[in-house]
Amino acid sequence: MESDEARILLVDDEVAHLKTLERLFKKEGYQVATAEGGQQALDLLREQRFELVLTDLMMPDIDGMDLLKLVQALQPQAEVILMTAFGTVERAVQGMKEGAYDFVAKPIKRATILKAVRQALERQALVEENRELKARLAEVEEERSVVGQAPLMREAVDRVRQVAPSDATVLITGESGTGKELFARMIGRLSQRADKPFVAINCAALPESILESELFGYEKGAFTGATQRKIGRFEAAHGGTLFLDEIGELSPQVQVKLLRVLQEGAFERLGSNTPTEVDVRVVAATHKDLEAELQKGTFREDLYYRLNVIDIKIPPLRHRIEDVPLLSEHFLRRYNSKNRRDISGFSTEARRALEGYHWPGNVRELENVVERAVVLDRDGRIDVDDLPSQLVERPAKSRHITIPLGTSLEEIEKRVLHETLKMTQGDKKLAAKLLGIATRTVYRKL
Structure with a gap:
């Protein structure tokens, strides 16, 4: 991270020492804010974002150890360096165990403090770059999840x-x-x-x-x-x-x-x-x-x-029922991995139940159903007993549909076609035969 982009919060109840540090870091090109104690630092942490907090360990109101915990809660991305006198080195080491990046002993040497700050900011930039890379990889995986x-x-x-x-x-x-x-x-x-x-x-x-x-x-x-x-x-x-x-x-x-x-x-x-x-x-x-x-x-x-x-x-998912098997397998792989399961697949009856449902909640509802089944399954294969009751306990499918007077011919064709596909469980060739049309006409109408 470039120095003119990094914001540093300096915290010390010794005002003269604080002003010396402020001059040093401003001269190096850093953006600097100062606090003459832990409470002032807390107020600044609530209002501004910082890449690094350099704080004295021993302060009367909120000491450096407590401030470290507050930084971790309010701005977890920020690195913390503790400044300590000779007699408090052990506490500073404990601070590093609890998440501080480093500590420097007083009296502060210019080269030592600048090196510590530079290395802390380099580490933070590396962590941020890694976080962004993971986010990009997650996005790539998300794009692959457009299944159908x-x-x-x-x-x-x-x-x-x-x-x-x-x-x-x-x-x-x-x-x-x-x-x-x-x-x-x-x-x-x-x-x-x-x-x-x-x-x-x-x-x-x-x-x-x-x-x-x-x-x-x-x-x-x-x-x-x-x-x-x-x-x-x-x-x-x-x-x-x-x-x-x-x-x-x-x-x-x-x-x-x-x-x-x-x-x-x-x-x-x-x-x-x-x-x-x-x-x-x-x-x-x-x-x-x-x-x-x-x-x-x-x-x-x-x-x-x-x-x-x-x-x-x-x-909506009910207009692309033929994608239900693909989506089901996709979500099965995802939640097998997430829940450390090794479920092999779906039984024939479970597949029929999934493909015969009208999915008012669309893909989100299907995802929730598969996740639930993965968690509850006991025998390594999803069957109807792993599915919610509304998918299984349905009245027998009617072979009739009711169409109100005044419905356009286009809408009538669409409804008849989709209801027929439901009945044939997405089999377009069979639906075409039942409707007396060519299979290519089914694809065109969809």
């Missing part, structure tokens, strides 16, 4: 690959549990912004007052409790991708501010009249029918068309 060979699914994946390299705004639609965030992350990874931040926020998870400050940030004093400036998700995603999940839940006030960002690439933090410019690609997702929300007047038409430049529809 159904035509509707392959169409969605192909659409992602086609639009990802552009900067166009994307709207992903689909029922809850279909994997909308997974597709959004694929767009981020396959885009020209892949090495920049990918920031996600669930618009339905936060109340309006908090959501606005989370998206756009706020200035110190903007409201009660705003003790310092905070950047929002738009600034955090600068140069990269911002994923707005459940966009249909935005209030009218937030919709107006979002529209302005999309139009002008600028916004004001709460409590500020100064525009902040950002370069962000927006990917949004919703389980709602936004066109219906337009008719109700709950979603702005101009915002809808700004968001819906490219649309990607994720099919």
Whole structure:
């Protein structure tokens, strides 16, 4: 890590010694904050991020050992170096056992302290690089988890690959549990912004007052409790991708501010009249029918068309029943590994139950069912007795469906085709024979 990027917190109740250290590290190009005791240090740790804390061991209010524990709780990424007098070396060694990077004995020698700080920051940079590498590997594995060979699914994946390299705004639609965030992350990874931040926020998870400050940030004093400036998700995603999940839940006030960002690439933090410019690609997702929300007047038409430049529809699992075996095996491998099990597979009856279910919770529900079965199985093979009752204890399938008057012919065809595929357990050739159409017509209709 470059010295001008590293922030160091110096803590010592000996003011003269503290000022000497401050001059030394500022001269070396570090960003420095100082505290004349443990309590002042604690206040700074709550407000600012530091890469390294250099603290005296013996202080009257909060000593160095206690401060070490507080740093580990509040800023676990920060390294800690203890400064100790001759008589407290044993405590400093104990501090290293409890997680401190190093200790230096007083009186402090310039070369010794600079070397210790440089090595601590190098170690921290290495740990951070390793963490980011693991995160990238996890993302690669996550991309592989977009499992499915159904035509509707392959169409969605192909659409992602086609639009990802552009900067166009994307709207992903689909029922809850279909994997909308997974597709959004694929767009981020396959885009020209892949090495920049990918920031996600669930618009339905936060109340309006908090959501606005989370998206756009706020200035110190903007409201009660705003003790310092905070950047929002738009600034955090600068140069990269911002994923707005459940966009249909935005209030009218937030919709107006979002529209302005999309139009002008600028916004004001709460409590500020100064525009902040950002370069962000927006990917949004919703389980709602936004066109219906337009008719109700709950979603702005101009915002809808700004968001819906490219649309990607994720099919519900009941419309791609043929992917259930693939997904089931995928989740079996994942949870075998996670739970250190060695379950060989599914019985024929269990497969039939999985493929015959309508999956209202979509892929998320299937994943939960397989994880539960892996944990509860006793004989090394998943059978119907390992599955939830709603998959097994179902009434006999009806060979009739009810279609209300006024339903379009296109929708009637779709429903008849999907119900027939359920009955044939995803066998398209058999479904085609029952319906008196060619197999290729089944694929085309899907």
